[in-house]
Amino acid sequence: MLRPEETEAISAWVDGESSSMESLEVEKLLSSSAEARDLAEVFRHQKSLLKDDAILQGKKFQWKPQFSTVSWKQSGWSREAWAALCASLATAAVFAIGFRPNTPGSSFFAEGVIADNQVSPASSGFLDRLEGQWIKGDSESLARGGVGRLESFSVEVGSAKPAEQDAPAASRKQDQVAHSLAASRHAIKPPSVVTKDSTSASNSFFMDQQTARKAGESNQVLTQNQQDRVPVNRVSIGDLVPYLAAAPRMVAVLEVDARQPEAMSLKVLDRLAENSIVVGDSAAEIRQNQMIMHQPVHASDVDHQSAFGSSENFAANAVSSMAADANVLDKPLPNARPYRVLVESPEVSPVNEKSSAIVAIYLDVTKSSLARVLTELEQDGLLAEARLRSPLELEPTLELTRSVRTPVDNDFVADLKPATPVAPSESNPQIVAEAAIAMGAPARAGQPLETENVQKSLSEMQPAQEEHFQAGLLNLTERWFTQQISGSPEHGLALAVTENQSAQTTNSMKSANSPERMLRHVQNDITEDQKPEQERVHAPLLVEAVPIPLPQLNYSTGPESGIASESHAGLPRQIAGMATPNQPSLAKRNDPQHLAESPVAAKEQSPSEANLNTSSNGVWNDQTTRQSFALPKLPQLDSGYAYRQAVEFRMPEPRSDAYRALSENHTQRSRNSATMSFHAEPSAGQLPGSNAPMAAALPVPLATPLAAGSISETISALAPENRIFTADQSGENSRSRWIETTLPPEVSDTDRVRLLLILKNQSAKP
Amino acid sequence: MQTLTDEELIQAAQTGHTEGFTLLVRRYEQRLFRSMTRISGSPEDAEDICQEAFTRAWRAISKFRGESQFYSWVFRIALNLLRSSKRQLKASVSLDAVRDAIGDDLEDQRADVDPSHSLQVRDQQRVVQAAMDAMEESFRTVLVLTDLEEMSYEEIARVVDCPVGTVRSRIHRARQEFRGRMERLLRQEQRAC
Structure with a gap:
């Protein structure tokens, strides 16, 4: 019988952790004792x-969506998820926080952003290739109903090579057969996005709830049929880690679960207000917040409609046979303002309760405010899922704070931010060529387009835009170079690059958006997070004044769609997005009835808002944080809260409770502000009809309760090139409104996180 | 292309070159996942833990001073996450459930040439994992670190933050307990047959 010391010695001997003396003793024991030998x-x-x-059953570690409620197997987000989100907020420059419609055929996509992507690390573990899909076509083009094209790309470190060429995005007016055929290939809309394999599917972007559930169970993609083929998004922080080197700017997507868009919009706006992110409806607020509020119901091409017998007006858009995966983008509109957002969703049958009305809110906020808002929204159950979006956006194609102009050759270069490492003209011609190849060949003229939402053929696409995006890819490639090469001299990161390239790109690493600076801000944020709120210095995030690539979405909101008519009346409060009695604050704040009775309820309920006031010169002051704001003052940023917001939401149906509540809210806000009065011009006669071109759209009143002055004053208060633009294109029988506001460029600051909140009428169950 | 050492990659990551950290993650993610799966008993939980551990490591990479190996550092982060995770409490596998899952295939432990070998190996591994799950977490950890990770006692001591002598005795006791639990499990299986 072995003694414990002996068995322990044998154990250590098996591990090779015995001393030489002990080894001799153990070997002696082993030679003399069968029990010792057996034990060994x-x-x-x-x-x-x-x-x-x-035990792994062949399973390998894979990054999964950090913020997916499915993956976390809990209704809310864990603290770790939030911590990770905050970390990503600290490093990301651009965030698109949006809602992913859960019905097949509906989708959201941001222009200039990769629609689907995956990372293909090399066997060595080093990220050497990036594959994905993007929607080729800038936001302006797509917003105008221009041609978009979903293309695959493959970019390798130091090179770029063409990926498979995909079917072009289809015209909206494709017949069913053509559409079905096209749907089997890559399309601009998610249902047609064919995932390459299970791996890529796990990294793809779109998913519905059913898919999410299934993905949570099996991490597989639901592909019953083409109509329902909805790739599953599996982009996580882990996925973003490799991207950090490639693109300092990341786009994060938070998915918002909003069951009743009108009510959700009120809730969200309320939450924003509570967190000092007030959606402005006055000139001063607009100056501060850069509000964009519109409903993407645009129709301008009468001929086009008549030719195909259907309306482009979403508000009046009837259900078509292609409803399931119809993408409806706006018509090309001359002189259309840049920030139209296309909302994409399946056309909804009146009998189909799964409507997909979307409310999107774009914000420019500080991280702390954003975190608070998101926390509260999550607590309210409005945020269903958070996803980090691929950061592989190109240099933004639009300036949110400026008027959009038609890109010209090298226009992209002209818009490059300081972080842009190398201008294409300075770059290696080979890179340019490879980048251009990677973009894929332009569509052939007359080539049938796949989705309904695209109104023009690729042949109509402006060549300048082609250049625009090619330059974008070039920039992306060069970023890779920059990031890779910059580590070479100091850290021995060996890459196959030329000295010339290295010289070009190393200098660019000293740009303002360098990782070092990012990291510094991460640390600052972490430090700030650890402080009590009173001691925090609300330093703005290190974000360049980058135009946010607004997403193109389309959705149907007309009476026939059954969406807008689905007011929360008659629905359970929770389904209607209203607070339940056990949510007293919400119930009080968001109940339209309550708001109607007490229009100032929202403000009364908002302590933080009580600290906000607007000075006579319209500068927004946040008294709470002002005293601790210690950073050097920036123009138009005295308070640190000169939020620039771009808000888009669908106006509630007139005469609905939500509409009344919103109107009351607007009225009260205008009333409460001595200097902030929204000037709406009651120029209904100028309203463009539902089919009128956007060029004819003139500033129009938002709503009667908001009419408190002249919108021309608002316009004149803005810079000439930054005017508010409002359009109601459907006249009296439509609830559609489209408002566009731009801010003077000087309002722009480089320290904001841009946020897109998109709320969606998820599934109005009876 | 030369292979960069951990130290070089850490240095790169600390100076903001995130690709350095990316490479570190790629280098160790599967290894950490495997060990965490052994300790937690659940690949799903291990995946969450690994992901969070790397995320935290990234956030704290600037504070990493190189006093230990990067992997040891990340492992310790993951271990702390595992300990603080409520799911750890549910990681134990019911022996009945194991028995139900295993069925009657465990008698032949030498089924190397059996066509259903792979299946039996999986079943065997379920028993192994059941025995592991029934042990204390500290025992599981040291067993994984020494047998799976093949760390030295000194490294293990740094990870679990205890003296080397304690590690040695703990490993010994863990092995003895593991042996006893395995034997009991197999006896139960035989009786069930």
């Missing part, structure tokens, strides 16, 4: 058992 053999066998990977 048992220990060895145990080691082999534990080394066996069968």
